[in-house]
Amino acid sequence: MTHHTKLLAMAVALGLAACNPAPDADQDPQQQARTPSGVAETATPVADPVERAPGDANAAFSVEEVRQFEAPWAMTFLPDGRMLITEMGGTLHLYEAMSDSSAPISGVPEVVRVDQGGLGDVVLHPGFADNNLVYISFVEGGEDDLMGAAVARARLALDDAGGGALEDLEVIWRQDPKKAGDGHFGYRIAFGPDGLLWISSSERKEFDPAQDMSTNLGKIVRLNDDGTPAEGNPFADQGGVAAQVWTLGHRNILGLAFDGQGQLWAHEMGPKGGDELNLIVEGENYGYPLVSNGVHYDDTDIPNHDTRPEFRAPAVTWTPVISPAGFMVYDGNGFPDWNGSGFIGGLSSMSLVRVEFDGQSAREAERFEMGRRIREVEQGPDGAIWLLEDGNRGGDGWLLKLTPAGEAG
Numbered sequence: 001m002t003h004h005t006k007l008l009a010m011a012v013a014l015g016l017a018a019c020n021p022a023p024d025a026d027q028d029p030q031q032q033a034r035t036p037s038g039v040a041e042t043a044t045p046v047a048d049p050v051e052r053a054p055g056d057a058n059a060a061f062s063v064e065e066v067r068q069f070e071a072p073w074a075m076t077f078l079p080d081g082r083m084l085i086t087e088m089g090g091t092l093h094l095y096e097a098m099s100d101s102s103a104p105i106s107g108v109p110e111v112v113r114v115d116q117g118g119l120g121d122v123v124l125h126p127g128f129a130d131n132n133l134v135y136i137s138f139v140e141g142g143e144d145d146l147m148g149a150a151v152a153r154a155r156l157a158l159d160d161a162g163g164g165a166l167e168d169l170e171v172i173w174r175q176d177p178k179k180a181g182d183g184h185f186g187y188r189i190a191f192g193p194d195g196l197l198w199i200s201s202s203e204r205k206e207f208d209p210a211q212d213m214s215t216n217l218g219k220i221v222r223l224n225d226d227g228t229p230a231e232g233n234p235f236a237d238q239g240g241v242a243a244q245v246w247t248l249g250h251r252n253i254l255g256l257a258f259d260g261q262g263q264l265w266a267h268e269m270g271p272k273g274g275d276e277l278n279l280i281v282e283g284e285n286y287g288y289p290l291v292s293n294g295v296h297y298d299d300t301d302i303p304n305h306d307t308r309p310e311f312r313a314p315a316v317t318w319t320p321v322i323s324p325a326g327f328m329v330y331d332g333n334g335f336p337d338w339n340g341s342g343f344i345g346g347l348s349s350m351s352l353v354r355v356e357f358d359g360q361s362a363r364e365a366e367r368f369e370m371g372r373r374i375r376e377v378e379q380g381p382d383g384a385i386w387l388l389e390d391g392n393r394g395g396d397g398w399l400l401k402l403t404p405a406g407e408a409g
């Protein structure tokens with residue numbers, strides 16, 4: 001842990017608020033230091049503070065520091081148990097925990113590394129065992145220093161030396177248009193039970209694109225595995241990028257996950273206050289920037305969700321914020337009590353948040369204080385929960401393995 005990180009951790013632990021406004025909670029954990037009892041203060045039907053038990057991390061699981069990576073952002077498991085781990089700077093690692101060996105995968109396209117982006121997500125095609133297809137997201141440069149998120153598909157060719165290469169890589173989706181700003185790319189990727197490809201496309205800190213159907217910014221898009229718009233999308237008749245869109249009115253989405261019923265959930269970083277967990281329903285408008293349970297960073301008010309019932313309200317809303325990043329729904333054997341629960345990493349809240357789903361509603365069930373910014377959450381083949389600690393502004397972050405308390409890691 002660097003000296004700087006220690007100071008930030010101390011500041012958050014003491015509940016100190018920063019004196020200077022920050023552009024985003026993702027960027028400054030001091031901006032919205034949460035209180036230990038901090039839960040939703042707005043009148044959502046499902047986020048009842050009384051019901052939320054404070055999670056005791058020490059009683060629930062052992063935390064093993066496995067290996068450090070430089071500004072890690074995402075990970076996924078291969079069928080053989082090895083992991084692909086992205087670093088924002090543009091390196092894709094193939095990591096084997098058993099031997100603690102790591103080798104870079106060649107063939108990653110050139111990425112633009114900025115404050116909130118670079119190399120992003122990595123996921124496997126549902127048919128990976130047969131086709132070896134992987135998908136990565138990254139910040140792609142354009143003309144006049146503009147940039148935008150892009151998703152590429154490639155064949156992962158592994159070699160006998162513990163490394164490999166991305167072959168036949170093609171960019172199959174892009175944010176449109178590219179923008180000058182360096183934040184809010186989103187670019188989380190998920191495959192649904194239907195085999196379709198879902199991508200979160202954040203609003204690039206420009207607010208209005210989230211409501212503008214001539215752009216695919218501030219949207220969740222639903223695509224075929226080759227990046228073309230999926231059949232039956234709700235705005236297909238508008239043509240252009242609108243044909244990709246499943247939902248709109250989003251801000252910055254750093255987590256997508258399907259629950260046991262096959263429903264898609266997305267969490268969303270609110271502005272100052274108002275982090276959200278949303279059930280993603282075809283054609284719905286989630287209201288940003290017209291409504292939010294938070295306010296703008298300059299303290300300009302944004303009307304709350306309950307003022308505009310035509311926009312879909314979040315299932316859970318957090319003020320103080322948790323700064324959600326990474327998301328998975330657990331279905332392993334290691335923690336049987338948590339089967340079906342969602343797990344969300346917290347950046348400024350330095351926590352792991354467990355969410356329980358009940359049909360179309362959800363609630364925060366537990367929050368584990370991790371003492372570090374959690375960027376990514378994944379389930380391992382043996383049922384362990386794996387986390388990536390955020391590389392605080394470009395530093396190192398630990399790969400962490402959580403196993404049931406009392407069991408050897």
Ligand SMILES: [Ca+2]
Pocket residue numbers: 074075076122376377378
């Ligand atoms: Ca992942």
Ligand SMILES: [Ca+2]
Pocket residue numbers: 292293294295301302303304
């Ligand atoms: Ca508001």
